[in-house]
Amino acid sequence: MQALDPAALECLAALADGGSFERAAQLLSISQSAVSQRLRALETGMGRLLVVRSRPLRLTEPGKVLLRYARQMQAMRADLSRELGATLGGDERLPIAVNADSLATWVLPALDAIVHAGQRDGYGLELIVDDQDFTHDWLRQGAVLGCVSTVSEALHGCSVEALGAMRYIAVASPALCERLLPQGLDRANFTQVPWLVFNRKDDMHALWVGQAFGLRGPHLMERFVPSTEAHVRAAVMGWGIGVMPEQMAAPWLAGGQLRALFPEVHIDVLLHWHQWKLRSDESPQPLLRTSALDGIGQALTAGARLALRPAPATIASTG
Structure with a gap:
């Protein structure tokens, strides 16, 4: 498979976020024609249809796979920006899914320091809300990088940790x-x-x-x-x-x-934190010491320990 164009992947993520070519063009500050060209080039290179041209647009299964990759690239770019002390190409968006009751009780205090650090380091945290039994679907579809969920089993390429009850x-x-x-x-x-x-x-x-x-x-x-x-x-x-x-x-x-x-x-x-693994734990010299996504997970875990009842048993597994 040929190398993937980062600009085309950004285009795919914008289409998923915006739901239309017009909105994707606004998010990327480019023309709708440029959005169409980048998507067409990506689909041609993959040999797969990635987006169903409906209202709103929806991603095909191959498109969802690429969207997961695009989200991880966004997160890694945010980490590079933080490590180098500069913003690379504007603020990066790090989306996570949480349930409404957690958002209304313990999640905001847990993430307060992370949000302020993101403003300083050039990345933005986006919270997507759904029922705790359904937030995991957002992760599986590639729409978010992490989620608070009742699901206990990790997806392949993800880690999971019990937060509490x-x-x-x-x-x-x-x-x-x-x-x-x-x-x-x-x-x-x-x-x-x-x-x-x-x-x-x-x-x-x-x-x-x-x-x-x-x-x-x-x-x-x-x-x-x-x-x-x-x-x-x-x-x-x-x-x-x-x-x-x-x-x-x-x-x-x-x-x-x-x-x-x-x-x-x-x-x-019982709630769990799931996140995509953005670097290899086996790497002897990882490029990034601690990713922004790792920081989000650590903050949520610490906040949950203060706000939630202890989990019946500690769970820490990877997929």
């Missing part, structure tokens, strides 16, 4: 309890009370009910609130029962605006 508890406002649950929550009334749900990927409320009452696949009255912060507010306002991380509920429980339902019942979700 995020504990979910069920809470409701005193007003809701007095209005709808005067005798408390039980098997006879849990289907008659609204349950707050983040989105259609969210099944934490069903898991909690299943554990509390020994049921499988309970049919619940769902009220969708697709925002982590609004989810908590909705619970405080009495919109429904919320199943949320204990860190998010703690100040409202302490202030009396929320009550814990069945405090002994909880769901512990």
Whole structure:
């Protein structure tokens, strides 16, 4: 296979980010014609169709493989910039995927120093949010360089480390309890009370009910609130029962605006950090001492140790 043109790989990444030739041209500050030419040259050299010309554009499976490579090249260029003390061709974007509940609780404090270092060293951190069971898909498709996920098995070429367990508890406002649950929550009334749900990927409320009452696949009255912060507010306002991380509920429980339902019942979700390996551990003299992506992983691991419950067992594996 012939050598890959870095400019063409940047073009492929911009198409994936922008979803159109017009937006990719804006991201790269070049013409749409130049974007088309670079993509065509890359596809010709590979002998494969890399992008399906739809609205929005989508990458083929070979395109996703090349996108992973393009993302890794971006990260390595950011590392070179940091090592040499100069910005090479503008700020580099280092995308990672995290779940919304982690973003709302412990991820921002954990990454604070990394963000400020990135501003100084010429790279930018991008956070992509999805459900913790789906962030791993972003990594596999090459859209991100790392992710916080419930998946424990590493992809080939990636490393994975257990971060800790995020504990979910069920809470409701005193007003809701007095209005709808005067005798408390039980098997006879849990289907008659609204349950707050983040989105259609969210099944934490069903898991909690299943554990509390020994049921499988309970049919619940769902009220969708697709925002982590609004989810908590909705619970405080009495919109429904919320199943949320204990860190998010703690100040409202302490202030009396929320009550814990069945405090002994909880769901512990074990989170892992996955990242692509950008250099060989076996190299006797690696070009880069510690990559920016390694720094992100180390910061998240340290932050998780402070915020999450310890994992049942330490996991550190590579693929």
